[in-house]
Amino acid sequence: MxxxxxxxxxxxxxxxxxxxxxxxxxxxxxPVPRVSQCQAIAGALPSATFASFTPPIFPAQAAGEEVSITYVGHSTFLIETPGGIAIATDYSGWYKPPRLPTVVTMNKAHSSHFTLTPDPAIKHVLHGWSDDGKPADHDLVVGDVSIRNVTTDIRSGYGAMEPNGNSIFIFEVAGLCIGHLGHLHHELDDSHYAEIGRLDVVMVPVDGGLTMGAESMSRVVSRLRSALILPMHRRGPPIDNFLSMFDEKFDRSFAESDNVIVSLRSLPGKPLIYILKGV
Missing domain, CATH: 1.20.5 (Single alpha-helices involved in coiled-coils or other helix-helix interfaces)
Incomplete structure (x- = not known):
């Protein structure tokens, strides 16, 4: 016993x-690192381009959620998520969104793309560059949106290139992958496209030379194969110069408003270049 x-x-x-x-x-x-659904889907389709005309299958509740995108001016859009998060892209303070953003992203090519004195009430200020010589590295979740970046180089003084001076910011919300190319100065290589993954919506500078020429930019857009292409940063040349770079595989339309409401279910089946009012 x-x-x-x-x-x-x-x-x-x-x-x-x-x-x-x-x-x-x-x-x-x-904690287990957050997995990007945009990168995961691109990686699962090695023989395909990095975005699909046919929206992938996501949970029903995400598929019906809508994201509002408003063109504010220059390269600034206001993205409003179903959960109430407001994001202003390439925020300089020159172009005021109709509401205070929760998050602002910036790039430093010109002062019209950033400010060092943002409203202190803005909770998250994301620079597309880093001051320590390393690439900027953002990967955060704010409310119902995940935000990450992919760095590219920019032209600096005397024609030299400054490594990692610009960021392509990517917003994952409501099952959508939304990308803002920032002040893109060069065509992307395979490593960039792999990092970016799928983009359902892409915001593209169409100035014809301050960033890249229309032909170079059109090659980037064609490779991304996003369902909805939103031109921005138009300085000088007419928008027709950019549109002429695309064949019948792309639709084009001029909006009567500065706003578009988008969801997985509403994405066009054929890639659409949609010029919002004010561009």
Whole structure:
């Protein structure tokens, strides 16, 4: 009897010591990194381009959610998520969104794309460059939107290129992958497209030379194969110069408003270049 009791006691002690470290370890474990659905889908389709004309299947509740995109001016759009998060792209303060953004993204090619004195009430200020010589690295979740960036180079003084001076910001919300190319100065390579992944909506500078020429920019847009293309940053040349770079595989339309409401279900089946009012 005493021997049986001793065996049970010893077994209980061993079990306690075995489980206790596991529990402590579970509490202190590093969280699993967030997985980008845009990158994951692109990676799962190695023989395809990085975006599809046919929206992939997502949960029904996400498919019906709508994202509002309003053209504010120059390269600034206001993106409003179903969860109430407001994001202003290439925010300089020159073009005021109709509401205070929760998040602003910036690029430093020109002062019309950034400000070093944003409203302190803005909760998240994301620079597309870094001051320490390393690439800017953003990967955060704010409310119902995930935000990340892919850096590119920019032209600096005397024609030299500054590594990682611009960021393509990507917003994943309501099952959509929305990208803003920023002040893109060069065509992208395979590593950029792999990092970007799928873009359902892309905001593209169409100035014809301050960023890239229309032909170079059209090659980037064609490779991304987004369902909805929103021109921005038009300075000088007419928008027709950019539109003429695309064949019958792309539709084009001039909006009567500065706003578009988009969801997975409403994405056009054929790529659409949609020029919002004010561009």
């Amino acid at each position: 005493m021997l049986r009791y001793a065996i049970y006691t010893f077994a209980a002690i061993v079990l306690l010591h075995t489980l206790w470290p596991m529990k402590a370890h579970a509490q202190s474990a590093t």
